[in-house]
Amino acid sequence: MNVAELLVDGFGRVQGTVHAAVEGLTAEQLRTRLDGEANSIAWLVWHLTRVQDDHVADVAGTEQVWTGQDWLSRFGLPFPAGDTGYGHRPADVEAVRVGDPGLLTGYYDAVHEQTLRYVSGLADDDLDRIVDEAWDPPVSLGVRLISVLDDDIQHAGQAMYVRGLLERR
Numbered sequence: 001m002n003v004a005e006l007l008v009d010g011f012g013r014v015q016g017t018v019h020a021a022v023e024g025l026t027a028e029q030l031r032t033r034l035d036g037e038a039n040s041i042a043w044l045v046w047h048l049t050r051v052q053d054d055h056v057a058d059v060a061g062t063e064q065v066w067t068g069q070d071w072l073s074r075f076g077l078p079f080p081a082g083d084t085g086y087g088h089r090p091a092d093v094e095a096v097r098v099g100d101p102g103l104l105t106g107y108y109d110a111v112h113e114q115t116l117r118y119v120s121g122l123a124d125d126d127l128d129r130i131v132d133e134a135w136d137p138p139v140s141l142g143v144r145l146i147s148v149l150d151d152d153i154q155h156a157g158q159a160m161y162v163r164g165l166l167e168r169r
Helices: 003-022 027-031 041-060 071-075 090-095 101-119 124-128 141-168
Strands: 130-132
Touching (some): 003 101, 003 124, 003 141, 027 041, 041 101, 124 141, 130 141
16 A cells, blocks of 8 residues: 555545534534534534645645635635634534535535545655645644544544434434
C-alpha cells in the first residue's frame, strides 16, 4: 500500500461513518443537542466537512467545494463564507439547522470526491512539503492531511455516539 492508497482508505472510512451517522434521521434529530453546550449531529458533520474542504482545498490549490459548488447558498447558514465552525459557541451550533440529511451527505460526498482526486495523486515525497509556515515547527503536507483525517474521525465518531443516544431515547 502506498501513501495515496492509505489516505484514500482513511477518508473512505470517514465517508462511511458520516453516512451511517446521518442517513434516516429527521430534522429534529439532526439538530438535537444533548445539553446546552453539546454539538448536534448536523453541526458535527457540517463542521468536519467544512474543515476538510477548507484544508484540502488550501493544500491542493483549488477552490473550496463550499463556494465553488455553492453549498454555501444551499445551506443558508448565517456565517461568513470562510467559516468552518472553529471556535463556535453554543448559539452558533444551534444555528446549524438542516432539514434534510441528504444535504449533509451531499456536501460531504462532494468534498470527499475532491479530496480523493487530490490525495490519490500523492507520492511519499510530497508529504514533506511545507504547507503552513505559521506554526513552529512549520506544518508539512503529511501532518496537515493526518490532522484533517484525525479531526474527521473524531467528529464522525461523536456524531455516531449522539445518534446512538438518540435512538435509545
